[in-house]
Amino acid sequence: MHFSTSAANDVTVLRIEGELDAVSVTDIRASLNTIAEGKPARVEVDLSALRLIDSSGVGAIVSLFKAVRAYGGSLTTTGVRGQPLAIFRLLRLDRVLIA
Amino acid sequence: MSGTINFTRMKGCIIVRLEVPGVIQYRDIMLRTLSATCKLISPGARARSSRASLFSAHLVSAVGEAYNNIALHGYVGREPGTIRMEIEQGSDWIRVVLADTGASFDPAGARPPDLDALPESGLGVFIMQSFVDEVTYVPGPPNTLTLFKRLDEPREASPSSRRRGPAQRV
Numbered sequence: 001m002h003f004s005t006s007a008a009n010d011v012t013v014l015r016i017e018g019e020l021d022a023v024s025v026t027d028i029r030a031s032l033n034t035i036a037e038g039k040p041a042r043v044e045v046d047l048s049a050l051r052l053i054d055s056s057g058v059g060a061i062v063s064l065f066k067a068v069r070a071y072g073g074s075l076t077t078t079g080v081r082g083q084p085l086a087i088f089r090l091l092r093l094d095r096v097l098i099a
Numbered sequence: 100m101s102g103t104i105n106f107t108r109m110k111g112c113i114i115v116r117l118e119v120p121g122v123i124q125y126r127d128i129m130l131r132t133l134s135a136t137c138k139l140i141s142p143g144a145r146a147r148s149s150r151a152s153l154f155s156a157h158l159v160s161a162v163g164e165a166y167n168n169i170a171l172h173g174y175v176g177r178e179p180g181t182i183r184m185e186i187e188q189g190s191d192w193i194r195v196v197l198a199d200t201g202a203s204f205d206p207a208g209a210r211p212p213d214l215d216a217l218p219e220s221g222l223g224v225f226i227m228q229s230f231v232d233e234v235t236y237v238p239g240p241p242n243t244l245t246l247f248k249r250l251d252e253p254r255e256a257s258p259s260s261r262r263r264g265p266a267q268r269v
Binding site (some may be wrong): 008019021024025052053054056058059060062063065066082083086090091092093096 | 219
């Protein structure tokens, strides 16, 4: 799993590639906390290169979503497809997280 | 630690057996093996590529969650044993049996999550149950979890329907 963040004009873009699962989620948690602590108005999570997500990965994204929403920000995901999209649809996250 | 994998063909079915140490780091090996096996589903099904992709996505998700439960919960606080997986692949169906010697946990006893509350945990069993057609659990040792999924509507009685009761032991 690889991820990167960029910020401009009070928008933070988080791009996650590869697999976000029980093995890799520990690598990203600190960065997710840092994003939320910065309180950007908008957070965009680019998942166009995410191949696989499990319940642990979902938990991490939902946790970030709640943290951003708590201070009045917005979080959306983009490029969700394949297996991650199947997971999002099952958990009804497509209604909440997908722009 | 070591692992083994073997492959056999029997009565038109492909059977892949894999055994790895029961720790989370070996999850990827299991799921990649399963994903590759899904691609062996009949050439006719491959023509319906979006359906075959969804089949694979669902089954890999379900088995991944099952693996997580064993590695992260079944073997917690005890010397980790192994996780054995047997994949039986028919023309338009796949049966996956996972066996472990960790703490028993019957997924039928798990409460479904409240999705409207956007839960951050407790989703694994729900994902597993939702993405396959049949789930059978027999506490052990070894504990055996059988997941069965068919690609299309059954043209004949599925092998799992002829095998009610105890799941196949690997």
